[in-house]
Amino acid sequence: MSDTTPKTGLAALDERMRDIFREIVENYLQSGGPVGSRTLAQAGKLSLSPASIRNTMADLAQMGLLSAPHASAGRMPTHAGLRLFVDGLLQVGELNASERGAIEGRVATTGRTVPDLLNEVSAVLGGLSGGAGLVVTPKRDAPLRHVEFVPISRHEVLAVLVFSDGSIENRLMTAPEGLPPATLVEAGNFLSSRLTGRSLEQARLDIEREIAENRSQLDSAAQGLVKQGLADWGGGGEHRSLIVRGQGRLLENLEAADDLERIRMLFDDLERKQELIALLDRTRDGQGVRLFIGAENPLFSLSGSSVIVAPYMNRDQEIVGALGVIGPTRLNYARVIPLVDYTARVVGKILDGARP
The missing domain is CATH 3.30.390 (Enolase-like; domain 1)
Incomplete structure (x- = not known):
């Protein structure tokens, strides 16, 4: 899937363009495939003819927000389009009590060593997100x-x-x-x-x-x-590792041969652990969740993957590591972003010796 830099921002999209763009992205995130004008018209949410939708889709493609994998296919968001959607149109909510309880029940086990805790955190993130869970272990700087x-x-x-x-x-x-x-x-x-x-x-x-x-x-x-x-030993006690769990889940629900090829390239990316650690370390520049979509990071320029990551802190409120989720660009961002954020806070409280 090719990507271009959009020639305009969300403010330049009129109401029709925003509605059509939102519907295309949400359909893509659900199905993983291109979305056609006839599909949108039949859904009935837009009250527009296929021809009207098709003309607007062409305008959005001209802006660099949509692309077509094949001449006769529908449209799907570019990486730049996904970025615009996440930054301007995505509604991110909070995890419900059941989801929070599932996370706490899996990771907040007393007596667990830090390595065991972080292994479980990576597995939980992968299981709940539909992608693979990532955890960078803390820097060891104790005497x-x-x-x-x-x-x-x-x-x-x-x-x-x-x-x-x-x-x-x-x-x-x-x-x-x-x-x-x-x-x-x-x-x-x-x-x-x-x-x-x-x-x-x-x-x-x-x-x-x-x-x-x-x-x-x-x-x-x-x-x-x-x-x-x-x-x-790299200068001492600073040996850090990357824990990856749930790679097999990335092979589920593949719909086309090029999906399998992208996952294969993603597996290759996951082998480049030091580069992944460096990427996750970029969260140390500030608190909160960060999102890297496809070509925004050279590491994923071929596999077209997305990474959602957040830092976690020790008892002194110092950032000591990072955790997150990696998967195809059709990740459920509205669900995964709060999942990663809450899990990072739970881990920080456990490392502080307090129950979440």
Whole structure:
């Protein structure tokens, strides 16, 4: 589906154009396919002939708000048209009590670890939206209490990072074959002594300088393991991951071969996790829900997908992560926008230790 920049805004549309444009977009969001003038005329909401509707549709296409996938087909909104609809015509309501209760009942479980919570949140978002749920895990910046290296195989070592808040993260590392146990103990003790009460980011430069100036009293194998750990861990405790649940749901209700091709390209997009994390991180610039439609972001220029995302906060009201929904551009925006917004607020309250 091609897209153009609209040559005018909502204010330039007269009442007939707005009514027809709204009907086309709402029909498209429901069916996923192009909408014809005869279909709109037979629905009876517009009280217009197919010819009159067809002429207005041509004007809307000239403005860059509609496109036709085939010469004889009806019209469907461009990405720019969807943006205009969402910003100017979409009526977004609140979730009802049943929907709020479903979210809270699924995610507000006492005793659940943060990773388990966020996995469930991603599954809930996917299940309730009809798309795939996305959650970016929080940045880990708590001070460390202990570091230990555990041999896993001839070529692999597991780094166990114990944080002051009681959480534990395991990082798998590649190590030279035959690394003696004494070297693992030496490297772990070295890092533990210099990281206690500090985050990796805070201590990183001091540790690197100590090794560079040969003040560490570590042998070459232990030095290599420490330097590799600092590099692999991205500056410390800031390792973040993207949780995606519900991809299979995107394959439901496909109506044409090109639908399947777009979903295949969307699956390819989902594999580019670091780029997706960077996209979701753009919500950190401000609070509230943000919406990216199709070509508005280069990551989805081929699959033509939409992302609805909102940040969530910690107990200090600092934005620590983001969550959202990704799917075809025919997502039910009126439903998904409040769904994402409310779920982000629930997650923030759970992380704050309060019930939503």
